[in-house]
Amino acid sequence: MSSCSGAAGAVETGSGVASPILLAKRPRLPEWLKVSLPTSNTFAKTRNLLQDLALHTVCESAKCPNHWECWSRGTATFMIAGDRCTRACGFCAVSTAKPLALETDEPQRVAEATRRMGLKHVVITAVARDDLADGGAEHFRKTIEAVRGLNPGIVVEVLTPDFLDRDFALDMVLGATPDVFNHNLETVRRLTPSVRHRATYDRSLSVLSKAKERCGDRVYTKSGMMLGLGEREDEVVESLKDLRGARCDLLTLGQYLQPTPKHLPVVEFVKPEQFQRLGDIARDLGFVHVASGPLVRSSYHADDFSPVPPGAERPGGV
Numbered sequence: 001m002s003s004c005s006g007a008a009g010a011v012e013t014g015s016g017v018a019s020p021i022l023l024a025k026r027p028r029l030p031e032w033l034k035v036s037l038p039t040s041n042t043f044a045k046t047r048n049l050l051q052d053l054a055l056h057t058v059c060e061s062a063k064c065p066n067h068w069e070c071w072s073r074g075t076a077t078f079m080i081a082g083d084r085c086t087r088a089c090g091f092c093a094v095s096t097a098k099p100l101a102l103e104t105d106e107p108q109r110v111a112e113a114t115r116r117m118g119l120k121h122v123v124i125t126a127v128a129r130d131d132l133a134d135g136g137a138e139h140f141r142k143t144i145e146a147v148r149g150l151n152p153g154i155v156v157e158v159l160t161p162d163f164l165d166r167d168f169a170l171d172m173v174l175g176a177t178p179d180v181f182n183h184n185l186e187t188v189r190r191l192t193p194s195v196r197h198r199a200t201y202d203r204s205l206s207v208l209s210k211a212k213e214r215c216g217d218r219v220y221t222k223s224g225m226m227l228g229l230g231e232r233e234d235e236v237v238e239s240l241k242d243l244r245g246a247r248c249d250l251l252t253l254g255q256y257l258q259p260t261p262k263h264l265p266v267v268e269f270v271k272p273e274q275f276q277r278l279g280d281i282a283r284d285l286g287f288v289h290v291a292s293g294p295l296v297r298s299s300y301h302a303d304d305f306s307p308v309p310p311g312a313e314r315p316g317g318v
């Protein structure tokens, strides 16, 4: 499992040109899920920079449908600790394989990419590294520190795996005080065993809850869910309440898209108005910031949310 929820997606452009491999035997996407190809040369600049520094992104590894848009805006979500995941979630396009050793200079390369891209808000995720005693937590810590060292004042958002709910691993990441700590619930309780069979719904809630307990207002907690996997709306609302019960501050809701025919099928294309309604419900429940829409992903326009510095008055939420 990559830690980035629902980044998986078919690529179909507004002109109707589609990837022949990815779209085999899959339903046509509704109009609201078609994406535009890049019109600026920033896309190529972003790609070249990432290649130059030999970095992985969840944008590519998870076949995110916003790949064109985000890279054309000069942003991307770094995926550290390799591109081989120890889990095999049914929704995720990141490869499952025996991981390679961690690259000790990767934190510095992420920091350098962040500097060259001029990012003011960076999102860092990782594959699940259940083969490591700390699940890759120390590598997260080093990356946060390296990014901060080279990019003073930057907002750092991490999107982490569950670290098997090991407290010492969680503390290691939180000790580096990311501004936003994101861990995705991904789906409703009933569907979790079939969507993320090595994870549990309650473990994810526990990770979020502990992050908030340990850091309070110093860190915003965030979570995301994919819709369209067969969940009912009342189940989604129940999950939103569970997340608020864990004092989760920020929320993303987006449409699940099947990355390849081997992955879980899309059960439903949720309409934009339903995303709107669920977004309104989430705001009423007290989330500080909500992004809800068909193409929303955990890191999509993450910089739309600006954390309030610790000590300053925070809007709503916790």
Ligand code: SF4
Binding pocket: 004, 007, 058, 059, 060, 064, 065, 066, 067, 068, 070, 071, 075, 076, 077, 297, 298, 299, 300, 301
């Ligand atoms: S939404 Fe996130 S994962 Fe998708 S392309 Fe944008 S930055 Fe990358």
